[in-house]
Amino acid sequence: MFMLCKLVHRSLICTYFTVIGVIPATIGKLQKLEKLFLNENQFTGVLPSSLGDLTQLLELHLDQNSLQGGIPSSFGKLQELLLLDLSHNKLYGSFPKEITELTSLTDYLNLSHNSLIGPLPSEVGRLKNLGTFDVSENDLSGEIPSTFSDCQVLQYLYMQGNHFQGAIPSSLSSLNGITVLDLSRNNLSGSIPESFEGCQNLHLLNLSFNDLDGRIPNAGIFLNASLVSVVGNHNLCGENHELDLQICPNQEFSRPHEPHALKVVIFTTGIVVPLVVVFLCAIRLWKPRSKISLPLLPSEGKYPMPSFAELARATNGFSTANLIGEGSFGCVYRGVVNFEPKEVAIKVFHHHQRGALKIFQAECKILRSIRHRNLLKILNACSSFDHSGHVFLALVTEFIPNGSLDKWLHPRVDGGEVSHKLTLLQRVNIAIDVALALEYLHQYNGTPIVHCDLKPSNILLDKDMVAHVCDFGLAKFLITPPCGDSSPVTSHPIGIKGSIGYVAPEYGMGSKVSTQGDVYSYGILLLEMFTGLRPTDDRFKDGLDLHTFVKMAYPQHVMDILDQALLLDEENGINISSCQSAVSASEEAQNCLLSIIKIGLFCTEALPQQRMNLGDVIKIMHAARETLLRDSPRESPKISQLNNYNASS
Incomplete structure (x- = not known):
């Protein structure tokens, strides 16, 4: 099986060889191995528990295969591990507590695009040296552990595409080095912690498609709409029009610098009663619009939402060779994605173009509803951020080969006859x-x-x-x-x-x-x-x-x-x-x-x-x-x- 692999300086490299089969249990005998690259192949079956015997392992790359089953508890023995990547497989079961014992992890822990269930253990706070934590696109649930605040080295936290619920822990704002925080497409509720205003290093905050409500903070990162996404939270309100927010019903009575004495006068003069009446009326009149569901047609949720990295890979980095069209609001590329056997078209919206977000939302709303042989069929959609921290919006549609x-x-006509x-x-x-x-x-x-x-x-x-x-x-x-x-x-x-x-x-x-x-x-x-x-x-x-x-x-x-x-x-x-x-x-x-x-x-x-x-x-x-x-x-x-x-x- 491993005859195509390379063994170089205590590193076993089998990447890109399209190796088929199961990972043999005998791999645990390579106990001096420091780096194991089995990613981007076609491995199936379960993860052998003998992988835990590779106690000198520094890097373990098993991503982009078809591995199934749970994550072995024996992984807790990999005490020298700096990097663990199990993403893009078919793993299921709960998040093992033994992973939280790998305090040596510094580069990243990537378990994304699997089918893990249940809550995250509070022991995740033990990963004090970890730089990137990625559990996106799973079926995890429960509340976000407040113990993440103990991971003071953490820079990138990706938890989108799960079923997390409850409030956003305000303790996350104490992560001094946090650069990217993506909590989108969960079931989070409550308000956005005002303490996020003070996150000096936060360059990307994606809270879109949750059930958040209340006033959005109006300082720090929230003043730059290209770094924040709150799309799909229709109970939010605030002053930043670029975030497409409704105005808060009681905005005129809650100015952040209003003297305390004036507030006392308002409440003690009997105005509180009509205020409450007006507020309740406003709540009844301002019913939130239907939440935009990203169109996952025709399978209605069969495919998870692709990430920016996946679509970039599908189009060779959005290369000009893959460009098939361009308009005022975006560019269209052809590419190949892992959730569709045929070639697809990927329409990338210009995030900086005024009105691009509304155009994207309109297309999502319309295209998710309609089905007809003479209408373009949408396959998927992406609402995320690119590697530069900018909003990334894209639609994945069927590829129509004969153009417009x-x-x-x-x-x-370029000098010759039109064919x-x-x-x-x-x-x-x-x-x-x-x-x-x-x-x-x-x-x-x-x-x-x-x-x-x-x-x-x-x-x-x-x-x-x-x-x-x-x-x-x-x-x-x-x-x-x-x-x-x-x-x-x-x-x-x-x-x-x-x-x-x-x-x-x-x-x-x-x-x-x-x-x-x-x-x-x-x-x-x-x-x-x-x-x-x-x-x-x-x-x-x-x-x-x-x-x-x-x-x-x-x-x-x-x-x-x-x-x-x-x-x-x-x-x-x-x-x-x-x-x-x-x-x-x-x-x-x-x-x-x-x-x-x-x-x-x-x-x-x-x-x-x-x-x-x-x-x-x-x-x-x-x-x-x-x-x-x-x-x-x-x-x-x-x-x-x-x-x-x-x-x-």
């Missing part, structure tokens, strides 16, 4: 896919969702050229008006949000979000797909826009404004004469094109009530495709109906 529709409609072109039938199929996705969103579970940013770059094409709508950072859940009005709207205007050229004109006049805004964007998308012209093309000025340009050509000159790429493939049923001055098309192709262009014009009417509804769009688009595929040319009844279509009906 924008790249197919407007390919960059990929969309056929007429492919464009029709994509248009139908997008319409089906929008119809699903607009009818979702009685609470419509409006995308708010539909455009070619937010539509991805898979290996079969099936369209998947993505990027829900601006999406909104809508409320339905009480009576009479069938168009759901938000409760507030949004101004101009979205992309120039695709935004419905009423948004620019302060109108509220509605499903008809998406219909307008869809109409612009249709016109762009079949003319090859962006709505921001240089020719559109002085009152001329894409809608008007197409309307002027409809119906007699529609063939003259088609995307030139459609004219270069005989498969489309469209031909251009040898003199390059006249375009003709088969009856099927012409009927299909006329109906689609007509839909695009109806959907981009200036008044929302005059636009088509998506149900009719889908019916007519299907009829257009049938006409295109029909053997004997004759006009479809559905297309005939389009000529007399009344959008208000």
Whole structure:
């Protein structure tokens, strides 16, 4: 088994050799061994208790295997051990007290990404020389031991992704050297200790996704929102707007430097009674919003949340070679993660970009709820910090190999001929896919969702050229008006949000979000797909826009404004004469094109009530495709109906 391993200076190195099998009990006979590297292999079975016989061992690396069972109590005999790494295995059972007897541990103790259960023993305070303690991503529970305060050398404490409960021990703030403290994604309650304000060396504090409440301290590290994360604790309040906090209900009566005498006067003059009434009313009115659950679809919690290190490793350190897209709020990389057999896409948000956190939260909230073959499927999400102490937000989604529709409609020509072109039938199929996705969103579970940013770059094409709508950072859940009005709207205007050229004109006049805004964007998308012209093309000025340009050509000159790429493939049923001055098309192709262009014009009417509804769009688009595929040319009844279509009906 160990024939591929190397024995160098009392160190047995088997890393990266993909060794398969169990660790033999005879390994305990190598009693002069000082370093053992069995990490990143495929070892299975239990940890042999004979490992405890390696009493001269300084480093033990068993991480990233498939080891099972509990941690042997014999590990307590490794009194010379400086470093122990058992992370990323399938270990279960409780945290053994014998580990706390390893007072020699100085570098780090890493038991993360296993299935350990139960509480941490109070004896963890014995690890007085330990620099890093990592038990993240397990099933540990109970309260956080206050005895951690005895570990005065401790710099990095990772306890995220467990079931710890109770209050955050204020004694943690007495750790003079603590640099990173991650307690996120637990069940912690109570307030954040004010004593954390005085932690001079604390550069990263992650308390996100717990059940903390009360006022957030307003000094020290809490003044720098890039070093603190409290996302998902909706009962917290405070003055730092960058932390996206609600204002404390009694803020005006609890200024930290208010004279004590004034407080006495307030309480003794009978104001306390109305204060209590106001406070209770505020509590009733300010119900905390639903806690955002990071989307772990489609398995609903099957996979643990990946760490920054895992995603960095999956993308080769977020290398440019893995970069497949970039936008104003983040970059998208391709990579391979351990919880998904296929290649994935990893969207990393720019934490410094204003509004990035809200975009991330919006996408989590929307994408965790929706399932449709024409919507991008999310696999996992990460809310953490990078190695520099900055907030790290990422979504892991399925990888769509053919890229965005924008790249197919407007390919960059680098001196040679464009190798990929969309056929007429492919464009029709994509248009139908997008319409089906929008119809699903607009009818979702009685609470419509409006995308708010539909455009070619937010539509991805898979290996079969099936369209998947993505990027829900601006999406909104809508409320339905009480009576009479069938168009759901938000409760507030949004101004101009979205992309120039695709935004419905009423948004620019302060109108509220509605499903008809998406219909307008869809109409612009249709016109762009079949003319090859962006709505921001240089020719559109002085009152001329894409809608008007197409309307002027409809119906007699529609063939003259088609995307030139459609004219270069005989498969489309469209031909251009040898003199390059006249375009003709088969009856099927012409009927299909006329109906689609007509839909695009109806959907981009200036008044929302005059636009088509998506149900009719889908019916007519299907009829257009049938006409295109029909053997004997004759006009479809559905297309005939389009000529007399009344959008208000």
